[in-house]
Amino acid sequence: MTVSTPVHQQLGMTDAEYESVIEILGRDPRPAELAMYSVMWSEHCSYKSSRRHLRRFPTEAPWVVVGPGENAGVVDLGDGWLAALRIESHNHPSFVEPYQGAATGVGGILRDVFTMGARPIALWDQIRFGNLDNPKNRYLLNGVVSGIAGYGNAVGVPTVGGEVEFDPGYDGNPLVNVMCLGLMKREQLVLGTAGTPGTIAVLLGNATGRDGIGGASVLASASFDEESGAKRPSVQVGDPFEEKKLIEACLELYDKNLVVGVQDLGAAGLSCATSEPAGRAGVGMEVDLDAVHTRESGMTAPELLMSESQERMMAFVSPENVDQVLQIASHWEIESAVVGTVREGGSLTIRHEGDLVAEIPAASLADNAPLYDRPAARPEWMDAVRALPDPDLTPYQPNRILEILLDDPGIGSTAWIHEQYDHMLFLNTVVGPGSDGSLLRIQGTEKALAVSTDGNGRLCYLDPRVGAARLVFEAALNVAVTGARPLAVVDNLNFGNPEKPEVMWQLIESIEGISEACEALGIPVVGGNVSFYNETDGVDINPTPVVGVLGLADPMPEIPPRLSRAEAGMKLWVVGPRPTGSLAGSAVQRVLGERNGGSPTSHHPEFGARIVELAARLAHKVAVLHDISDGGLAVAAAEIAINSDVGLTIDTEHVFCEDPHRFLVAGPPGTVDLPDDFAVEVGVFGGVGISINGSMIPLGRAADLYAAALPRRMR
Amino acid sequence: MKVRVDLTRRPEIADPQGTTINRALKDLGFEDVASVRVDKVFHLDVAGDDPELIRQQVTKMCQQLLANPVLENFEIEIEK
């Protein structure tokens, strides 16, 4: 940037936005005030391009305790138990520094959840990269996985599942999303409110440094280009040890009922942690920046207000409890400081070194944030792409195609990833990574929670509405095959540059698709996140909405289905609509090097819901349930054979088709009663290989390909 | 030749480990310690006898693998 650029533009603000600040204040903003508006009104913090479209989501259900808008969604599990869930992206920071970017992403999503009063019990990661033949992508995958492991393992929250996708579209713009689930008793629920006048604001945790000044907000609100290197100094370093102490300290505060509200410090740091709780409570606040404990000397007011130093929380405490709060902080060996007092009226008044540095309406940072209705238009390339023919499979034997699929890093085993994550801590993980949804028991109850997270940029590129809807149905089915019924959805919308009408159209269509599916399944969206500007040198990523579905199994199946429970002599059935045979957007199309194209098979709302319910019921009776997704029936069936170490003979058509609402069942003949209107027997277990319509792979070879697909490329 | 490569963390980047070690030293009664920073050193044994060539080579290694420019600077010393 040249020196002559006005400050507000250097801070990423448009002239119009600057004008409305002047209008709100009735004067020119002071530097600290301008800094606050610039971060709070950034795309990342204000959702200014997506807000009006997010209203489309169904968000109500009798079991919703807290919907979108708070730090995390909260749903009622019965018997006094609540679950808190949220998903976040850390795409741009992870490209700049994969280890720290991913690590601080984990730290951030954890804070969103324990801010609500819940103990974080599990994490799921959704990570996307360009192809692994490019060393840069191997470096990124390695750094991101180490970062998630390094932070998640050390902070003591297991990462029990996730999702990984490779596509050239993510070259230069990897996606790193993380979802967190927390558990609490009803009494522990806390909101991000500043409470009533007189309430004291106590800053807990890490000292404030110049970390990530404008980091998340600026990085996540502007596209990459040659300059992105110049943005590097704002890299933040995660400290899981500090976060672990912060979690324990906060949970003790909730137990002892010592806080009226809590707000984590994430993007926009103190600016957000003071203005948002005050805004929500309709009060004002006096803040003394000199009280903030700092890591570096000589920090200016704008720096203190914009710093994104990690592992910090703001607790709002009644005066009589302040001493006890400070004691608990020191017991857990974390720093704490009284930094503010809640006041009548809506004014946020901030002092630094004796000067008044900001005096603004607290609510204006959120409520008056710009709201854009950006132009949207269906890309004109859509028709051509959707008209592309399906790949011709006739030159290939089925076993050859299956070999290629099992050897694909996006389809093969993810053990190389999830064995770097502690996925067993807390002794809840009944079904962990490596199958469909994860199943976590709630000890001391009959209940268990199931989660699956799913995304598919290739499908959403061909049809964002159908693609996004199918994701919700797939995640719901992944949850159902563990014996759970879907309860709620969180979504993470990873898109390109919203200033392009095509990208806005993709966003709106995806939101429509997610909403349709949620309505069909009767589940609400309780939280989410939007990540725009995922483009590099003008090229946008495939539209990549990611959804996480939470389900409740009550009771949990006594012996849950597992991919490893098939035995010789068992039969294999496929349940669901007859496949159309379409290969549009399929894994086969990709691994055969064909251009991503065609019109993906649409979802079927009533049918989708019925299939999910059927799977949830069957899960209490059968040995193996597995949903059909990437690689179609062939890969799903092979995964059962490989995990159970038993051969399998399949005889049916369209084995690589990925049509939605379908799952596999394995069990002894005659013991499983399936609705014969849409259940078909397709195979029998036994023998030394996986044989598809007479074309066979030795079981050992299939297992080796599947196991080595990822590690052999990372060596 | 023996080459020493010092990686030093950029000053503006937080060093949680150093902070924790500093706290531990204080707890042990070492009050006079103002700050602790933890860094890494590589000791390389590189074939060849032209210090300049080796320095160029090691510089490449640092840029490509050994150092993370986002977090740290590197310094190369040809020892003998």
Add this chain to the structure above:
Amino acid sequence: MKVRVDLTRRPEIADPQGTTINRALKDLGFEDVASVRVDKVFHLDVAGDDPELIRQQVTKMCQQLLANPVLENFEIEIEK
């Protein structure tokens, strides 16, 4: 005063990191690298102006906390 403490791994102790980095360097085509050892350095800032006293103090820190005699030796250098 600024003090530099070098921990050097005892030769008989395996160095997985050094081995891994050495392999990675070879993969990148740096054939001339015979061996890589990775060690830790501490940069301490200690109050006081008597180098000898400070050396004694830092020696204590190393014996008590900073170095693990099973794994490593330490070397103290008073920088200024």
Add this chain to the structure above:
Amino acid sequence: MKTAVVVFPGSNCEHDVVAAIENLGGRADLVWHRGTDLSEFDGVILPGGFAHGDALRTGAIARFSPVMDAVAAMAAEGKAVLGICNGFQILCEAGLLPGALIANRDLAFICRFVDVEVTDTSSILTNQTEPGQVVTIPLNSYEGNWVDPSGTGRVVMRYVDNPNGSSGAAAAVANEAGNVVGIMPHPERATDRLLGSDGGNALLGGFLSSLLPV
């Protein structure tokens, strides 16, 4: 008979250990690392986790926690002292067990079930098992690679297929008397078939049966 489970800042397996002990009919209480009096306890377990964030070296700082004098005293009295994962690392740093733990051979964190074979039954961990008995328990560590230049460590359990380069494939190590044991995999995570294995019960059962009355 009561067991102390020490909680250091950064520990994270303490609740799992208590649950596993109680699941076997034992009694266990959490003790914060600043406590100095363990006289009411018959044995002590240092649980897994990341005490002090593994700063400097795993266990290096935790070793100086006030509670460690009491732990050393119990070790000297012949009481049962068990370190699991990070607890193992702390016992080595404290000099209560020989050797030290360094980074895994392949420089990656490893979380998965591993088969571990009993090689020596005269320890508080293995006294209820048979020589050669193989149990399946989860490993969960980055610094699980035990080195012992002194050669004095007594390996009581070894990996069937050494996953991390540990010398002698050691998974669990005891002092001469056998009352102080460090184990790298997590027996408390293998106490219920539903979670994949109950192989840890034989080991924790051994620990409980070896608690001396005060």
